[in-house]
Amino acid sequence: MDPRRDPERLSLASYPLSHPVQARFSDLDGNGHLNNVALASFYEDARITLDWRIFTGGRPVPFDNFTFVVANISIHYLAEARYPATYVVGCGVGRIGTTSFVHSAGLFRDGVCLGLCDSILVHLVEGRPTVIPPDRRAQMEALAFPVRAGADAPAEAEAGIEAAAGTAVDAGAVGIPDQPAQAGSGLVGSEPDRR
Template sequence: MSAMSTTRARPPSRADYPVFRRITTRWMDNDLYGHVNNVVYYSFFDTAVNAHLIDAGALDIHAGAVIGLVVETYCNYFAPLAFPGDVDAGLRVAQVGRSSVRYEVGLFAADEPLGAAAGHFVHVYVDRESRRPVAALPDALHAALRALHDRV
């Protein structure tokens, strides 16, 4: 049995992320406690990453030969988010593998300097038809990742 870590994660700052996407909260995002429910944070991660890739021309969700499947996701929560409000999702890439990418996302209430949440999101890129990992990430994806990572 492993011991629990005693080091508490700290909220990120906006300077930790090179790219931001704005997401507007919706009425249905709030739970009965009056804040955005924890599962919605993962939806924000998914929205931020995929919107960046679509806008950069690296992801065609309808007809692209290569798609990203989520194989891992994680989140630390620091402060509540709520409707109505805007969330700024900061994006960066922590690791690029042969067929995978680890994205890191910080969620910030609009105009707040420190993150309300921070986590990661790992995509394995696969052939749409076979669902097998690709031999190498497509060039368009590498180009889109350059804005998020200085070693791509």
């Protein structure tokens, strides 16, 4: 199914982890919205936070005896993102293969999904794709996307949503109106490599 039409991909509640991101003035482009490269960095930041949560218990330290590289990133830009604003990136492990896994993410503001990102990562040993060990697979499955019906969202997800709501820029205090999410830009990202 096209991720842009998948209701689970378009709902923050489907993601097991939420990561708040504050837009910066330097993220703006000449069109007055957040630059696509800046948005890609939002997904990257959330992906690293997810990896730390999966592989190190949330500590920003190297992954012990588990090397992986990004093989592909696919981004669908669904709507414009504006400054000033706080966004939330929902993320989780969308698929686990034999030697690779997919991080699935969505960028949200005010309940509106502004974009989707899938990152394919490959497990390497001595520079070659290698079977993901069962213990690592189990760690990834604990943060699988979508969150299954009846499952409790991790405390981090709830805290991330609350933190994002609590740290939103009070644009009125600085004399700049906060920009609402803009739907329908129709921009399309690259399609994933299907080899």
